[in-house]
Amino acid sequence: MRLVTYDAGNGPRAGVLIDGDIVDAEGAGAPDSSVRGILAALDADGLKQLGTAATGGADRTPRADVRLLAPVPDPQKIICLGLNYRDHAAEANKEIPENPMWFAKFANSLIGDGEEIVLPAVHGEHVDYEAELAVVIGREAHRVEASEALDYVAGAMPFNDVSARTLQLENQLWTSGKALDTFAPCGPALVTLDEAGDLQSLGLRTYLDGDVVQEGNTSDMIFTVAETVAWLSRTMTLLPGDIIATGTPAGVGGVQGIFLRAGSTVQVEVDGLGTVTSPIREAS
Known part of the structure; x- marks a missing residue:
């Protein structure tokens, strides 16, 4: 469904x-x-x-x-992983993390398919895309094992972890460059787990004005969805509707010198789950 x-x-x-x-x-x-x-x-x-x-x-x-x-416009939590793909860690010249590295976004960032990304009036010159698989929690989860973690996941959806790199790097706090208004396009739908396919074998890609600028596969994740849910549940209670974005593969715009510009359209596609399309405009 x-x-x-x-x-x-x-x-x-x-x-x-x-x-x-x-x-x-x-x-x-x-x-x-x-x-x-x-x-x-x-x-x-x-x-x-x-x-x-x-x-x-x-x-x-x-x-x-x-x-x-956004399929779930009012989650209690939006948790995003950083450096969770081997090829992305390599392109960023970072060591493979020993545990999932996470930061937060908030509901103000969520937009649905077809809604606009708004470039901020300040520090809007280096806004980047990140194609991600997001999962949504369906049952309260606390201290669950990885072997049973997917039983607590309701479904999955495409997610674009839009990032203002100047703000992100200015103070080394990822959330400061990622929790801006409209910076979490997702959807168009939450696909229930029985129809989502193997979460560790899904292709995902970013299109900018129709051109593929990023492509990867969830098989390259450092921490699987199940491992991530289990690890997060050790220290926080995950609730129905909570969103977990599981990281991005190599090919982010900051490495290639490609950034989002007003008048363009960015799309994030995940195999079998759909495509979230976002026109881009400047703040008024």
Whole structure:
């Protein structure tokens, strides 16, 4: 199932994306009108049942008639990994980390498919893209083992860890260059784990104005999704709706001298999960 958050003019609501149309999740029997609420209430079997119900004749609205938001627009936590691909660590001339290195983004950064990245008025000259696989927690997780960690994951989605490199490097605090408004495009949908494929064998890439500027595969991760979830859960309780972005492969713009410019369009694609498209504009 592909869960979305959409706005048809009456505020955000959870929906199911089916063949280019949106089915309202609550109308299909979901226990809540938000994706985070649905994840908190339903286990994997419940999500499958919701997907079946949504497919079976519920009213549909064309995707073009609604605005897609981030699939989970109101997470308690957005946790992002740095240096989690071997080739990216190599291009950055960094040692392979012994444990996952993480930083935070916040809900102000989240935007959905088709929404604009806004370049900041200050330090907007070196804004970079980072193609990532993000996973979303479906069950409360605390001190779980890697062998069972995926049981706590609801699904996965494309994620662009947009980064203002000048701010990031100015004070060596990654969050300062990454938690800006609109700097976390994701979606278009949260694909439930039963349909997402092998999370450690997914190709991902970035397109800038239609040209491939970054390409990798999740098989190159230093810490797998399961290892990351388990490690994070040792020191914090992960809750339904929490987003974990799992790092980016080699090919970031800062290494190539390619940065995001107003008037361009950047896309992050993950095999089987879709593409999040973001037009770029300057701050007004």
